[in-house]
Amino acid sequence: METLQHFALLLVGGALVNNILLTRFIGLCPFFGVSGAMETSVGMAGAVVFVMTLATTATWVFWNVLLEPLGVGEFLYIPAFILVIAALVQFVEMYLRKSSPALYRSLGIFLPLITTNCAVLATATESVRPGFFMMGIDYGFGFGEALVYTIGVAIGFGIALISFAALRERLEVAPVPEAMKGIPMAFITAGLLSFGYVGLGGLFGL
Amino acid sequence: MREWIAVFKRGIAIDNPLTVLMIGLCATLAVSTKVEGALFMGLAVIFVLGMSSVIVSSIRHLVPEKVRIPVFIVIIASFVTIVDLTMKAFVPDVYDFLGVWIPLIVVNCMILGRAEAFSYHNPVRLAVADGLGMGSGFAIVIVVLAFIRELFGSGEIVFLGANLLSLPDGYPAPGILVLFPGAFIVFGFIVALTAWYNRRTTGRTVETSAHCTIEEGGR
Numbered sequence: 100m101e102t103l104q105h106f107a108l109l110l111v112g113g114a115l116v117n118n119i120l121l122t123r124f125i126g127l128c129p130f131f132g133v134s135g136a137m138e139t140s141v142g143m144a145g146a147v148v149f150v151m152t153l154a155t156t157a158t159w160v161f162w163n164v165l166l167e168p169l170g171v172g173e174f175l176y177i178p179a180f181i182l183v184i185a186a187l188v189q190f191v192e193m194y195l196r197k198s199s200p201a202l203y204r205s206l207g208i209f210l211p212l213i214t215t216n217c218a219v220l221a222t223a224t225e226s227v228r229p230g231f232f233m234m235g236i237d238y239g240f241g242f243g244e245a246l247v248y249t250i251g252v253a254i255g256f257g258i259a260l261i262s263f264a265a266l267r268e269r270l271e272v273a274p275v276p277e278a279m280k281g282i283p284m285a286f287i288t289a290g291l292l293s294f295g296y297v298g299l300g301g302l303f304g305l
Numbered sequence: 306m307r308e309w310i311a312v313f314k315r316g317i318a319i320d321n322p323l324t325v326l327m328i329g330l331c332a333t334l335a336v337s338t339k340v341e342g343a344l345f346m347g348l349a350v351i352f353v354l355g356m357s358s359v360i361v362s363s364i365r366h367l368v369p370e371k372v373r374i375p376v377f378i379v380i381i382a383s384f385v386t387i388v389d390l391t392m393k394a395f396v397p398d399v400y401d402f403l404g405v406w407i408p409l410i411v412v413n414c415m416i417l418g419r420a421e422a423f424s425y426h427n428p429v430r431l432a433v434a435d436g437l438g439m440g441s442g443f444a445i446v447i448v449v450l451a452f453i454r455e456l457f458g459s460g461e462i463v464f465l466g467a468n469l470l471s472l473p474d475g476y477p478a479p480g481i482l483v484l485f486p487g488a489f490i491v492f493g494f495i496v497a498l499t500a501w502y503n504r505r506t507t508g509r510t511v512e513t514s515a516h517c518t519i520e521e522g523g524r
């Protein structure tokens with residue numbers, strides 16, 4: 100029971116309380132870049148859930164099997180993680196193109212974008228590096244914890260992206276002052292959306 | 306020399322990475338709660354961007370087109386590691402405050418974007434100007450944003466433990482400016498202001514864009 104509660108907290112904490120986009124500002128580029136259309140946002144959200152889970156799995160194993168036992172994690176984790184993630188995304192792209200063209204068509208164009216998305220690297224780093232994580236846990240995650248936390252974060256990313264895309268569709272027809280049109284207004288809207296997440300702070304003592 | 310200055314100035318004003326090109330936003334909004342953290346973040350970015358511009362530009366004839374992205378990433382990651390370890394050793398408080406944002410400079414699309422869009426096609430001399438200019442443009446905006454948020458959100462500015470500036474005692478500090486919604490809203494106004502200023506001075510509407518692909522990192 101204890102562990103179940105712990106995992107549930109990790110999931111909710113990652114998805115809502117510490118929402119990666121709106122409360123921690125990680126991965127904002129796609130947040131403003133692809134949220135113009137609902138369809139691409141849904142595709143992007145799906146691709147992020149997929150890649151983030153795979154990336155954390157790979158980097159967690161890489162860290163715990165190779166970097167940490169050899170004692171080089173401290174110096175090498177940045178280049179090592181980014182290369183593992185970049186290589187992984189390349190392989191996933193090649194594999195999807197051959198094996199599942201339908202899935203490739205819906206996720207494929209987002210995959211190269213995700214390599215340089217800080218959300219993936221941030222989540223991978225937080226899962227293994229104690230002290231970078233915000234919820235009062237100061238040890239590196241076990242494998243199960245890392246996986247659950249990552250899925251939570253990715254779901255939170257999807258929720259925020261899709262709800263923001265819905266807001267921006269309405270914004271297209273709203274009367275906005277000339278100087279504020281487009282991106283500036285999108286920022287103000289995102290600010291108002293993130294007010295909602297202030298209210299979630301402190302939920303379950305997270 | 307005139308060309309050098311022109312390239313340098315472009316990064317600060319007309320092509321400012323944050324308010325016009327809209328790249329590298331994440332770190333800006335996240336660390337701008339304190340002037341201290343923002344300043345060190347700005348310096349870190351100037352260093353990484355300047356140094357990686359030099360290296361990318363000087364090996365641009367040796368690196369084949371096909372493997373350029375991994376090469377850029379390794380170059381950038383090395384400089385970020387230098388910053389990571391240096392800050393940890395000399396300014397541990399700031400390092401703790403910046404936390405995950407230091408390793409995230411690697412995937413800051415501003416740096417990869419400039420390597421791809423400018424340094425890879427230009428001589429070292431100009432690449433340095435572009436790197437320093439873009440880095441300074443980034444640093445200026447992030448410090449201004451942090452200044453507004455810290456001063457009006459908490460009523461005082463604390464820099465490395467010293468109180469630099471404070472508002473009168475009865476000032477009701479709206480804490481929301483320091484929280485995350487404040488970042489979005491203040492930055493939205495800064496973007497609007499820059500767009501307005503650029504339109505007035507150049508007479509044309511400078512398109513703000515929010516794209517973070519490697520393929521279209523500028524010109």
